Amino acid sequence: xxxxxxxxxxxxxISPGYYRMRLLTPGFSESARPGQFLMMRVQQxxxxxxxxxxxxxxxxxxxxxxxxxxxxxxxxxxYKVVGRGTNxxxxxxxxxxxxxxxxxxxxxxxxDPGEEKILVGGGIGLVPLYMLAESLSxxxxxxxxxxxxxxxxxxxxxxxxxxxVETYVSTDDGSLGEEGLVTQVLERKLDKFPSSSVxxxxxxxxxxxxxxxxxxxxxxxxxxxxxxxACGVGACLGCVVKGAGxxxxxxxxxxTCKQGPVFRAEQLDWSRLGEEPGYCEGCKS
Amino acid sequence: xxxxxxxxxLKNPVxxxxxxxxxxxxxAPFLDINxxxxxxxxxxxxxxxxxxxxxxxxxxxxxxxxxxGLQNVGVEDFIKFxxxxxxxxxxxxxxxxxxxxxxxxxxxxxxxxEIPEVAAVELNISCPNVKKGGIVFxxxxxxxxxxxxxxxxNLSKPLMVKLxxxxxxxxxxxxxxEEAGADSISCINxxxxxxxxxxxxxxxxxxxxxxxxxxxxxxxALRMVHQVVQAVKIPVIGVGGIVRPxxxxxxxxxxxxxxxxxxxxxxxxxxxxxxxxxxxxxxxxEGLKDIHQLIxxxxx
Ligand SMILES: Cc1cc2nc3c(=O)[nH]c(=O)nc-3n(C[C@H](O)[C@H](O)[C@H](O)COP(=O)(O)OP(=O)(O)OC[C@H]3O[C@@H](n4cnc5c(N)ncnc54)[C@H](O)[C@@H]3O)c2cc1C
Ligand SMILES: Cc1cc2nc3c(=O)[nH]c(=O)nc-3n(C[C@H](O)[C@H](O)[C@H](O)COP(=O)(O)O)c2cc1C
Ligand code: FES
Numbered sequence: 001x002x003x004x005x006x007x008x009x010x011x012x013x014i015s016p017g018y019y020r021m022r023l024l025t026p027g028f029s030e031s032a033r034p035g036q037f038l039m040m041r042v043q044q045x046x047x048x049x050x051x052x053x054x055x056x057x058x059x060x061x062x063x064x065x066x067x068x069x070x071x072x073x074x075x076x077x078x079y080k081v082v083g084r085g086t087n088x089x090x091x092x093x094x095x096x097x098x099x100x101x102x103x104x105x106x107x108x109x110x111x112d113p114g115e116e117k118i119l120v121g122g123g124i125g126l127v128p129l130y131m132l133a134e135s136l137s138x139x140x141x142x143x144x145x146x147x148x149x150x151x152x153x154x155x156x157x158x159x160x161x162x163x164x165v166e167t168y169v170s171t172d173d174g175s176l177g178e179e180g181l182v183t184q185v186l187e188r189k190l191d192k193f194p195s196s197s198v199x200x201x202x203x204x205x206x207x208x209x210x211x212x213x214x215x216x217x218x219x220x221x222x223x224x225x226x227x228x229x230a231c232g233v234g235a236c237l238g239c240v241v242k243g244a245g246x247x248x249x250x251x252x253x254x255x256t257c258k259q260g261p262v263f264r265a266e267q268l269d270w271s272r273l274g275e276e277p278g279y280c281e282g283c284k285s
Numbered sequence: 286x287x288x289x290x291x292x293x294x295l296k297n298p299v300x301x302x303x304x305x306x307x308x309x310x311x312x313a314p315f316l317d318i319n320x321x322x323x324x325x326x327x328x329x330x331x332x333x334x335x336x337x338x339x340x341x342x343x344x345x346x347x348x349x350x351x352x353x354g355l356q357n358v359g360v361e362d363f364i365k366f367x368x369x370x371x372x373x374x375x376x377x378x379x380x381x382x383x384x385x386x387x388x389x390x391x392x393x394x395x396x397x398x399e400i401p402e403v404a405a406v407e408l409n410i411s412c413p414n415v416k417k418g419g420i421v422f423x424x425x426x427x428x429x430x431x432x433x434x435x436x437x438x439n440l441s442k443p444l445m446v447k448l449x450x451x452x453x454x455x456x457x458x459x460x461x462x463e464e465a466g467a468d469s470i471s472c473i474n475x476x477x478x479x480x481x482x483x484x485x486x487x488x489x490x491x492x493x494x495x496x497x498x499x500x501x502x503x504x505x506a507l508r509m510v511h512q513v514v515q516a517v518k519i520p521v522i523g524v525g526g527i528v529r530p531x532x533x534x535x536x537x538x539x540x541x542x543x544x545x546x547x548x549x550x551x552x553x554x555x556x557x558x559x560x561x562x563x564x565x566x567x568x569x570x571e572g573l574k575d576i577h578q579l580i581x582x583x584x585x
Binding site for chain 1: 307314315341346553
């Protein structure tokens with residue numbers, strides 16, 4: 001965990017409204033685990049006041065330059081432009097300075113190598129699944145079910161395929177892959193491969209549906225959640241979600257930034273999670 | 286750079302504001318905590334407190350709203366789980382606390398008195414969620430006097446009392462608190478505010494209203510610190526919207542003996558270090574040998 005005062009190596013629009021940003025982060029990849037995130041300060045001046053949380057898509061090395069420069073270690077994020085902060089980010093260029101705090105939070109438990117894995121990504125929720133797929137695909141059979149509203153929301157699928165991951169795409173309007181919800185695909189896959197374990201990230205209503213499917217079938221599920229965050233390190237207690245057994249007179253809040261963002265489904269109180277008000281409105285994914 | 290804040294000597298006048306630095310350990314990876322003047326911990330109550338429903342935070346221009354609801358682990362778990370980390374620090378630890386009733390204020394104070402690692406306490410009488418007979422302790426001079434008196438009787442350590450800005454005349458409360466035995470005053474806590482999502486037409490905080498903090502509140506905080514400095518003899522600690530060294534220097538000039546940095550920790554975890562270095566640099570540039578030449582040097 002560190003605050004990196006760093007520069008942007010590249011920042012490109014990869015699909016309408018979605019960007020991929022590559023940052024110079026020496027030492028980051030040794031410590032970054034699948035499912036962790038970073039907090040980015042999008043510019044030195046204020047506003048925007050707070051840093052923005054983003055999942056770590058991948059880390060890697062750029063080969064050594066011909067002019068003898070050593071290999072450069074980088075971190076990549078994928079983001080959707082939704083508001084003030086991400087609009088500023090979309091205008092940044094190679095060489096611009098940003099600050100990132102990370103890697104933060106608890107990532108995925110990679111589980112038992114024997115069992116088959118199903119990853120479910122909704123839109124930008126695909127981000128934390130790439131590093132997970134990287135570490136799982138060497139040991140397990142991995143299938144990625146990727147859903148979105150339309151074809152623009154489907155990102156980086158070929159990169160997953162390159163890892164040997166079997167990918168299935170569905171869109172609400174049928175503009176790419178099959179028409180329908182990613183949860184319908186999940187039901188079918190679980191019929192065929194009932195002993196898989198499931199990892200999911202996406203908008204809350206999707207996670208809620210995934211939870212109900214997995215719960216009914218007694219399939220192990222881990223989810224990566226989003227929450228409004230101010231600090232990202234467990235200091236402000238702004239990012240909490242209701243834990244299992246939560247009640248008005250017995251509140252049990254879990255800190256998304258520190259105890260999450262990845263939770264085992266049974267850690268959470270799902271009774272009202274799907275209708276939580278707030279930032280998820282009009283869903284960003 | 287050393288200053289005395291009512292019986293507690295700090296090596297420099299910069300410390301975190303309660304609730305924005307957790308229990309210290311959350312920020313240990315990002316800065317050398319022993320370099321800051323003191324650590325101020327998240328507000329404690331006798332029993333653990335769960336806090337408010339979500340969403341608890343909302344960003345506004347140059348400020349954030351929070352309605353955390355004083356979620357904390359409670360005194361006993363603080364001693365068991367948080368103190369071991371704090372004990373290892375060389376910089377003093379100031380514990381912020383509050384009670385739900387007068388009796389509770391007294392009880393927490395007595396318990397904290399017994400703990401040698403606690404150098405001083407900061408009494409929060411400004412919590413909007415904690416009320417006595419419908420009145421927030423910090424907004425009524427008589428209730429404030431009573432709460433501080435109870436704590437004073439039960440406490441053998443330097444006592445800092447934190448004031449709310451949500452009053453008509455902060456100097457009345459400041460004087461009541463001084464008379465009741467406070468050793469220093471920190472001001473201000475957050476300013477009550479609100480934000481609405483125009484699409485859903487719902488408040489952006491589940492609690493509807495929350496406390497505004499960050500650069501947006503600095504001019505208000507500075508004005509109130511200025512007023513309180515004039516009104517009392519005990520040291521005043523300036524809090525509210527401090528982000529850069531020059532912000533802290535402004536507070537020192539109007540007479541704050543020390544400052545607390547809150548929301549800025551979220552933006553840049555090393556901001557307190559930058560502020561300490563910036564004040565040192567300013568003293569050199571201005572040819573001042575002692576920080577006391579800066580404190581209260583306001584020309585009127
Ligand atoms: C752990 C985590 C990982 C994330 N990973 C990604 C990712 O990989 N790619 C991506 O595109 N987005 C991701 N998000 C969502 C992303 O943080 C928000 O879309 C972004 O903060 C919006 O900022 P803005 O200034 O453009 O929007 P604004 O609406 O202007 O933001 C206003 C405030 O709300 C906060 N906010 C708004 N939406 C969210 C949200 N969904 N989650 C948390 N805070 C929010 C902002 O940080 C800011 O403080 C992640 C969120 C979390 C919590
Ligand atoms: C997330 C958050 C939690 C806070 N919790 C407490 C608390 O527990 N006790 C307290 O006395 N003040 C609390 N405060 C108020 C701060 O200590 C400080 O007075 C206020 O934020 C103004 O300073 P700033 O503008 O530098 O943030 C909290 C503020 C924030 C933003
Ligand atoms: S974002 Fe501050 S505690 Fe999680």
